[in-house]
Amino acid sequence: MNDQLPDDLTCWQYLEHAASVVFKQFGYHEIRLPVVEKTELFARSIGQATDIVEKEMYTFLDRNGDQLSLRPEATAGVVRAMLQHGLLHNAIQRVWYTGPMFRHERPQKGRYRQFHQIGVEAYGMAEAELDVEVISMTSQLWRKLGLTGVKLEINTLGSPESRVEYREALVEYYQANRDSLDADSLRRLETNPLRILDSKDKAVIELNKSAPDVIEYLDDASREHFERVQLLLEKLGISYIRNPKLVRGLDYYSRTVFEWTTDKLGTQNAICGGGRYDSLVEKLGGKSTPAAGFAIGMERLVELLTIEKLCQNRKRQDVYIVQTSEAALEIGLSLAMEMRDAGISVISNIGSTGFKSQLKKADRSGARLALIIGENELQTNTVTIKLLDNGKQYTVSIENLLTDVSSYLENTE
Numbered sequence: 001m002n003d004q005l006p007d008d009l010t011c012w013q014y015l016e017h018a019a020s021v022v023f024k025q026f027g028y029h030e031i032r033l034p035v036v037e038k039t040e041l042f043a044r045s046i047g048q049a050t051d052i053v054e055k056e057m058y059t060f061l062d063r064n065g066d067q068l069s070l071r072p073e074a075t076a077g078v079v080r081a082m083l084q085h086g087l088l089h090n091a092i093q094r095v096w097y098t099g100p101m102f103r104h105e106r107p108q109k110g111r112y113r114q115f116h117q118i119g120v121e122a123y124g125m126a127e128a129e130l131d132v133e134v135i136s137m138t139s140q141l142w143r144k145l146g147l148t149g150v151k152l153e154i155n156t157l158g159s160p161e162s163r164v165e166y167r168e169a170l171v172e173y174y175q176a177n178r179d180s181l182d183a184d185s186l187r188r189l190e191t192n193p194l195r196i197l198d199s200k201d202k203a204v205i206e207l208n209k210s211a212p213d214v215i216e217y218l219d220d221a222s223r224e225h226f227e228r229v230q231l232l233l234e235k236l237g238i239s240y241i242r243n244p245k246l247v248r249g250l251d252y253y254s255r256t257v258f259e260w261t262t263d264k265l266g267t268q269n270a271i272c273g274g275g276r277y278d279s280l281v282e283k284l285g286g287k288s289t290p291a292a293g294f295a296i297g298m299e300r301l302v303e304l305l306t307i308e309k310l311c312q313n314r315k316r317q318d319v320y321i322v323q324t325s326e327a328a329l330e331i332g333l334s335l336a337m338e339m340r341d342a343g344i345s346v347i348s349n350i351g352s353t354g355f356k357s358q359l360k361k362a363d364r365s366g367a368r369l370a371l372i373i374g375e376n377e378l379q380t381n382t383v384t385i386k387l388l389d390n391g392k393q394y395t396v397s398i399e400n401l402l403t404d405v406s407s408y409l410e411n412t413e
């Protein structure tokens with residue numbers, strides 16, 4: 001679990017802001033939920049036999065003896081809240097959320113015990129257009145962030161019925177090849193055979209190459225649905241590859257699943273995962289309601305944005321005001337107020353009155369401009385502007401200051 005320090009947070013805020021803008025553009029509204037839910041909610045939704053529920057949840061008894069867990073993901077809680085507040089009755093709903101999630105995993109680069117997700121959920125639309133909408137929201141976000149080179153993988157898991165048949169075929173195949181299975185896969189063969197498909201074990205990877213493909217087991221409606229998803233992605237120019245081994249680690253998915261990956265982050269290469277989960281609402285006690293969503297892993301995306309230098313300059317301040325006397329301070333304070341009203345960020349010097357030490361502080365603050373109000377400036381109703389990137393300076397009259405500073409900030413990076 002990591003502290004998030006001011007230096008890192010500029011990139012986080014850049015991402016949060018961009019995501020909230022894109023989500024709003026698609027008609028999604030924010031929802032905020034508790035980080036603690038009843039354990040049973042996660043067991044019923046994510047699945048008893050999944051890694052998350054079996055071994056990764058932070059679970060405890062509270063003072064009433066209720067068994068609670070820190071949320072390992074947000075979808076289950078969103079469905080719980082939508083049902084509890086009656087938001088799903090014959091209604092189309094589009095929501096987004098962000099916040100910390102908790103999984104007791106083996107910590108490593110890109111895998112933490114408290115991590116953050118930002119994601120969306122949409123309810124009441126069974127059509128392939130929704131799958132494509134949520135996928136295109138992510139690709140719109142990458143464009144907004146300036147991120148290129150990430151890859152989209154998609155697959156389908158079919159309907160719950162076709163999945164039963166597929167599951168049987170997989171069990172038969174793995175039973176016949178038990179010798180090649182590692183201990184983990186042998187265990188999964190009993191509990192959750194689909195997960196053997198995304199095993200990282202070398203022998204199992206080899207075995208998986210000839211494993212039955214879900215595509216052969218789809219019912220007609222699921223096949224048509226998947227074909228339409230692919231057609232619309234192609235029309236939108238969103239490239240993808242079909243990965244028949246993509247099953248995702250949570251039980252509630254049906255039909256389309258997808259993941260965005262990068263080759264810049266080492267083994268923890270998935271930055272976003274999602275898909276359709278048409279049976280979850282009913283499973284949690286509501287009327288059958290189709291749904292789809294995704295979650296972006298924020299630590300990984302921030303790391304990627306940093307590697308790609310897409311967060312640079314984001315923490316820069318615009319202006320630092322250097323003022324060397326009481327009279328200059330008064331003018332400086334009201335200029336600062338005026339500039340902030342105009343949307344410019346301004347740090348007013350506090351403390352040390354020496355000119356040199358204030359300029360040093362201006363340099364260290366990351367500001368792009370220092371505005372100097374000294375004796376000369378006071379007498380001539382002017383301000384000296386020092387461009388902190390190259391040390392050049394010039395003097396302008398107080399009346400022109402705002403226009404001058406604004407146009408400098410607008411026209412330079």
Ligand code: AMP
Nearest residue numbers: 073110111112115270271272273295297
């Ligand atoms: P999931 O909820 O497992 O589908 O994960 C969605 C995304 O959250 C993944 O693609 C990762 O980017 C991110 N994620 C999942 N688990 C972790 C973790 N333990 N630490 C950091 N990021 C994670």
